[in-house]
Amino acid sequence: xxxxxxxxxxxxxxxxxAPQKIAFDADTxxxxxxxxxxxxxxxxxxxxxxxxxxxxxxxxxxTTGPIYGNATTQLLxxxxxxxxxxxxxxxxxxxxxxxxxxxxxxxxxxVVDKGTHAVMxxxxxxxxxxxxxxxxxxxxxxxxxxxxxIAQNPxxxxxxxxxxxxxxxxxxDDNIYISDGYGNSRIxxxxxxxxxxxxxxxxxKAEGQFNTPHSIAIDRQGNVYVADRGNDRIQVFDTNxxxxxxxxxxxxxxxxxxxxxGDIPANAPDETAxxxxxxxxxxxxxxxxxxxxxxxxxxxxLPDGKLIGYLGESGRDVGQFNWPHGLACPSENTIFVADMNxxxxxxxxxxxxxxxxxVRTSR
Numbered sequence: 001x002x003x004x005x006x007x008x009x010x011x012x013x014x015x016x017x018a019p020q021k022i023a024f025d026a027d028t029x030x031x032x033x034x035x036x037x038x039x040x041x042x043x044x045x046x047x048x049x050x051x052x053x054x055x056x057x058x059x060x061x062x063t064t065g066p067i068y069g070n071a072t073t074q075l076l077x078x079x080x081x082x083x084x085x086x087x088x089x090x091x092x093x094x095x096x097x098x099x100x101x102x103x104x105x106x107x108x109x110x111v112v113d114k115g116t117h118a119v120m121x122x123x124x125x126x127x128x129x130x131x132x133x134x135x136x137x138x139x140x141x142x143x144x145x146x147x148x149x150i151a152q153n154p155x156x157x158x159x160x161x162x163x164x165x166x167x168x169x170x171x172x173d174d175n176i177y178i179s180d181g182y183g184n185s186r187i188x189x190x191x192x193x194x195x196x197x198x199x200x201x202x203x204x205k206a207e208g209q210f211n212t213p214h215s216i217a218i219d220r221q222g223n224v225y226v227a228d229r230g231n232d233r234i235q236v237f238d239t240n241x242x243x244x245x246x247x248x249x250x251x252x253x254x255x256x257x258x259x260x261x262g263d264i265p266a267n268a269p270d271e272t273a274x275x276x277x278x279x280x281x282x283x284x285x286x287x288x289x290x291x292x293x294x295x296x297x298x299x300x301x302l303p304d305g306k307l308i309g310y311l312g313e314s315g316r317d318v319g320q321f322n323w324p325h326g327l328a329c330p331s332e333n334t335i336f337v338a339d340m341n342x343x344x345x346x347x348x349x350x351x352x353x354x355x356x357x358x359v360r361t362s363r
Contacts, residue, residue, distance in 0.1 A: 019251065022299065022309040023354040026319035030082040030347040031055070037084070038343070040072070044101040044326035045338040045345050046109065051080030053336065054088075054109060055345055056101045056326065073098040073113065088126045094118035094135055099181070100167045100215070100326060110168050112178065117162040119178055132178070132194050133162040155183050159196045162188070169218045171239050179213040179226060187213065187226060187241065200241030205231055208243045217277040219285050221303050227274035227289065234274050234289060236305065247287075247305040249274060253294040260314045260322040260341065264293065272296070276338070278327040288329050290337065295321040297335065297348070309352055316342055 031053070033039070044056030058072040073095040075088040089095050089111070097115030104110060108129070109122040116135035123129050155163050163183025170176060174192035186201035187210075201210050211230025218224050223244065224237040234247040249272045255264045272291040279302070280286045287300040295314030300307055313320055326338030333350040 019299075019307045020309040020352065022311040023351040024311050024319070025349040025351075027347045027349070028318050028344050031078055031345055032082050032084060037076075039345075040074075040343055041340050042325070042338045042343060042345055043099060043340055045328045045336045046101045046103045046326075047328045047330040047336060048103040048107040048109075049105075050107065051330070052085070052107075053078040053080070053082070053328075053345075054101050054103070056098055056111070056338065058097070071096045071115070073111075073115075075101070075109075075111065086126070088122060089120075092120065092128065094120045094128075094131055096135070099165070102168055104170055104174075112165050112168050114164045114166060114182055117165065119162070119165060119168055119176075130194055132176070132190065133160070133165065157184055157186060157199060157202075159199070166212075166214050167216045169216045169224070171218050171222055171224075172220065175239070177216055177218065177224060177239075179216040181213055185210040185213060187216070187224070187237070189239075189241075198241065200237075207235070207246070208237075208241075210235075214275055215277040217279045217287065219279055219287070219302050223303050225277055225279070225287060227277050229273045229275060232269070232271040232273050234277070234305075245305065247289075247300060249289065249291060249296075249298055249307075251296070251307070251310060253296075257294070259293045260295070260316065262293075275323075276325060276327040278329040278335075280329045280332050282332050286329075286332055288327055288335060290321070290324045290327055292321075292323050295324065297321075297324075297327075297337070299350075299352075311348075311350070318346070321346075 039057050040059040046054045055076045057074040059074050077085045094116050098111050099114040100112045102110045107124050111120045117133045119132040120128050121130035162180045164181045165178050166181035167179045176190045178188045180186050180188050185203040186199045188199045189197045210228050213226050214229035215227035222239045226235045228235050236244045250270045252270050274289045275292050276290050278288050285302045289298045296310050296312045299309040321339050322341040324337050325340035328336040335348040337346045339346050
């Protein structure tokens with residue numbers, strides 16, 4: 001089903017003073033799947049310079065092994081029209097329970113695997129050319145999944161090792177930044193060869209501390225944006241790890257509306273948790289962020305981080321989201337959403353400035 005969703009924009013005296021509600025189309029049929037290609041939980045989506053779409057899928061045919069959730073990672077590549085091309089990474093040692101996928105500016109594919117504590121670089125031919133971190137040996141206990149144990153006795157940081165990493169980004173010099181993530185709650189920085197430079201951050205609520213740094217992105221000015229999910233904020237740093245400011249997603253929302261999973265406490269704040277980030281390669285650049293509840297996509301101007309628009313809500317219909325876990329934004333108004341618990345990818349086409357009333361069409 002393809003559903004056209006548009007919305008009346010909130011009247012404001014100045015575009016800069018209040019965010020717009022952005023009209024958009026949502027397409028769940030962009031990927032040309034057949035009955036043998038049902039998706040499982042879709043944790044990530046990435047788009048390269050040629051429009052190739054890479055989907056990080058976790059299907060139901062898990063292998064056995066000591067990794068939490070077993071080894072379920074599947075990397076599916078589609079062309080710019082959504083036609084299936086190939087599957088990557090079959091039998092790769094570092095793939096267990098991958099958390100995110102990104103393309104760098106050279107169209108290398110990077111896969112961050114929280115199950116194996118590894119970050120892998122695939123060249124455009126699909127061959128691994130760099131591995132960062134090390135997969136635990138079979139008998140090792142995956143302690144990073146015992147969150148109570150982590151809170152009581154946080155793991156010690158070790159250069160070159162990761163503990164439940166979540167995402168990857170690069171600066172203008174191709175230095176590598178990894179949000180390291182569920183266990184270590186820090187940001188790791190390496191040069192383009194994978195040589196360790198530094199790390200910053202620890203578990204906590206203070207500025208420069210993290211509670212599950214879940215996604216990371218870097219703009220052309222070298223600002224590092226970290227989705228500090230457990231602290232309901234986006235923290236901004238320079239490339240040396242100096243804290244610059246916070247960005248908050250603090251629009252009011254209907255807390256009486258039941259979410260897709262769980263419930264909303266009656267005293268829940270308006271600040272919501274950033275689950276995924278992406279930055280457009282446009283001029284100027286824009287930052288997009290998405291939360292799991294109330295299920296909204298937010299558009300920020302850069303580098304000031306001003307909220308200028310938003311769209312969406314949680315749910316299971318087309319144009320709604322159920323634990324959205326990954327974003328790709330190949331242009332300002334084209335956004336791909338890894339709609340995790342709806343087991344799909346949605347392609348959004350935004351229509352900022354539209355004054356149309358709400359319209360629905362389907363086919």
